[in-house]
Structure formats: C-alpha cells, structure tokens
Amino acid sequence: MTFDLESIPHEIFKAYDIRGVVDQALTEELTFQIGQAVGSEVIAAGGNSIVIGRDGRLSGPKLASALAAGVQASGVNVVDIGLAPSPVVYYSSYALSIPSCIAITGSHNPPEYNGLKMVIDGTTLSAERIQGLKHRILEQNYSCGSGKYQQQAIIDDYITRIVGDVKPARPLKIAIDCGNGVAGATAPRLFRDIGCEVIDIFSDVDGTFPNHHPDPSRLENLQDLITVVRDHSADLGLAFDGDGDRLGVVSSKGEVIWPDRQMILFAREILHRQRGSEIIYDVKCSRNLPAEIRKAGGKATMWRTGHSFIKTKLRESGAALAGEMSGHLFFKERWYGFDDGVYAGARLIELLAGQDQSPQAVFDALPNSINTPELRMEFDEGEHHKFMQRFLASAEFAAAEVSTIDGLRADYPDGFGLVRASNTTPILVLRFEGDTPQALAAIQNDFAAAIHKVDPQAILPF
Structure with missing residues (x-):
C-alpha cells in the first residue's frame, strides 16, 4: 500500500x-x-x-x-x-x-x-x-x-461462560433495545438463556442505525424502549450502545435509572460479599453513590472520566467494581474487569430477581437527588481546553470542597457542580445536583458567575 x-x-x-x-x-x-x-x-x-x-x-x-x-x-x-x-x-x-x-x-x-x-x-x-x-x-x-x-x-463460549455464572432466582420479564448495534449478536440469546422472558427491539445488526442512535446515555434514544416496557408491562428495560460496552436501564414506570444509581445496587451487593472492597466512580456521578458505598462498608474512590482511565485505575487499585455516568460498568468481582454492558445487564437481572420486592420497588427505594443530565457547551476545535485552563486558574468556590482530577468538581454540603473538558469532542460537560431545588439553583449560580468571569458572553446550557 x-x-x-x-x-x-x-x-x-x-x-x-x-x-x-x-x-x-x-x-x-x-x-x-x-x-x-x-x-x-x-x-x-x-x-x-x-x-x-x-x-x-x-x-x-x-x-x-x-x-x-x-x-x-x-x-x-x-x-x-x-x-x-x-x-x-x-x-x-x-x-x-x-x-x-x-x-x-x-x-x-x-x-x-x-x-x-x-x-x-x-x-x-x-x-x-x-x-x-x-x-x-x-x-x-x-x-x-x-x-x-x-x-x-x-460468541458461544462467551454466552456459555455467563450463563454458567449468572443465576437469577426467578424469571423476569424484560425489554431490550440493542439500537441495531452489535449487542444484537449476543443480548437477546443471553437473556433468554438465563431464564428471562424477553421482548427485544432493534436487535438486527445494521450499521446505518435506522431506528435511533445507539447511545443509551441520551434520553431521546430510550423513548422506544420506554414505550415497549410500558406496553408489555415488563419488569424493566435494558438498552445497549453501538458496540455493547455500555448499559442503559429503565424501570417499569418508564423512569431512567442512570448508571450512578445502578452502581448503588451493584456496590451494595458486592460489598455484602466482599466488605471493605474499593469501588471506583467517575467525576460525573451523584454524591449519593460514595455515601452509599461507605455506608455499605466500602472504600469510595472518585476518578477521571474515560474508559481507559477507569480501567487502568481499576487494575492498579484492585477495586471490585468501577463505573461511569456514561454507562461503562467494570466488574472485577466474578468477571474480568473490562466494561461490558450485556454482562452488567445480566448481573442486574440476577440482583433484582433475588429480591423479595419488585424491581420497581427496588428502584423506588434508591436515594435520589435533584440533578441535571449532562449539559454541554460547544466550542471550536481545541478551544474548550483553553477555556478550561482559564476557568481553573480563576474559579473560586470557597463554600465547597474542590477536586481538579478531571476538570473542576465542587462538592457542597447540599449538592455538587462539575465542569470538565471532553476528551473526544470540543465541548465542556457540566452537571449539577442539589438536595433541594434551591440548593441546585444556588450551585448553578456559583458556576454561572465563575464561567462568566472567564467569558462574560458565554451562553450557558442551564
């Protein structure tokens, strides 16, 4: 050539x-x-x-x-x-x-x-x-x-390996949406093989993605799954991204159970068996997650967003579980420590099937705060990193505990705010959480002032 x-x-x-x-x-x-x-x-x-x-x-x-x-x-x-x-x-x-x-x-x-x-x-x-x-x-x-x-x-060997290990105590009725991604080659069969009643949509692998984009971190891509879950009275719905390494979850009521809430369930289960284990989560996750990890007897470690960063940290630390808000979940306990949306879905089914309550009741009992989805500020190529450097140099959050391992995260007694530069596209990613609407608004106001200190003309996505 x-x-x-x-x-x-x-x-x-x-x-x-x-x-x-x-x-x-x-x-x-x-x-x-x-x-x-x-x-x-x-x-x-x-x-x-x-x-x-x-x-x-x-x-x-x-x-x-x-x-x-x-x-x-x-x-x-x-x-x-x-x-x-x-x-x-x-x-x-x-x-x-x-x-x-x-x-x-x-x-x-x-x-x-x-x-x-x-x-x-x-x-x-x-x-x-x-x-x-x-x-x-x-x-x-x-x-x-x-x-x-x-x-x-x-693929046969992979499915056999999971079916031999993941044993739900009772069958659940689930809907799955593969988004015409390659998870369609494994997910429908695997979930039937572990005993689920499966309603699957968009399982044909089609690289044109004719139905919706295969990204379960975006609410608009979960609407078809939510409809199917409701129409068929399913216990829950699972969605996968284009290459099957991320998981999205919706409840029987059609509520999205974001990955930082999924991780509370997984952490509790793992720490029941391995008390004292370390659990790693990325900077975009809720404050409720580390609180629940510690409550269950685990060590909570916040780390940089990005599957390679998280995977490296998992390997170095010997942690039992790691996860990101984007839906990458890494199980070291009983698995190999790589991100696998289909395996994570199987572990969730096993966990929920072992409860006396319905999956919906389990989800309803999870701690929740008022939070935003990922918000985005768009820039020309490379400019978002320059903005982030100026923001880090000038921002002051006296009332908060500040972490700069990945952008800037300010944790307050009643919420948090985050601004970080994406490593894949020229955007700043923002996320906010508050225990009350007033707390959320106050934190957003602090960040708005800090952003406008760098660029008074900046258009805010909140």
Missing part, C-alpha cells in the same frame, strides 16, 4: 482510542499502518499474537482486513473473531490467553465514523501510548515479519 505520511490526520488519535470518518480521516491505508504500529508494540511487549473483532458498521470488514494485514506485516499473528461486541473482543483475550486485542468500533458515533479500541499486553492504551502509535507511523518504526491469520468463533 502506498501511504503519504504528510496526510496523517492527527486529530483521530484521541485520549481513549483512534476514531474518525472512514475514507476521509480513517482510511484503509492508514489502518494498515496502525496495524503495523500496534503489531510492533505487541512485539516490544514480548507478545506474538493479537485478537481483532469488529462492530456492525458497514466499514468494519474492509478496516478489519487492512488492520489484520498491517499487524501480520509486523510479524504478529492475528486471531479474527469477526462480528462481535467490544466486550467479547476483550473476553477473547482471556479465553484464548492472548493479552492483546483490538475492537474495531465507532461506538456511539454517527454511522460514517469508525475507530479502534486497543489493549496491548493486558493494558488499555492511554492517550500517551496512542500518541506513541502515531509517532511510530511518522517514523515508520516497525517490526517486520509475516504473521499468520486465523478465524475463531467465540
């Missing part, structure tokens, strides 16, 4: 992964080069093989072919598991004892996008190591060889 080094689009090498518009930024030629760079990293780590799999996007097969060819050119063997959710790719690393893998996925981006989530020698690549791949390409610093290629079916 001919390749112009001058044409490399630097912006696709992001904080958590490589991602861009196919045939414009992410071409087959560049994907081949990325394969060579990743293969060279595998060799440098002492490995000789890598697992690759892909989601249901239309560009997946050609990018998988280019990636495999590049990896093989570095002298690394490729085990191709074909169409599979990202968590199944990660699972394959453990099942096949191959500690490096790549999931070809655009996650919840529009259909014209695709990307690569990479694990080398058991470690999810950090922003620094992703930049290292780019530098390998620019320097053409590759290992050379002729790796082998083989295909391997793994």
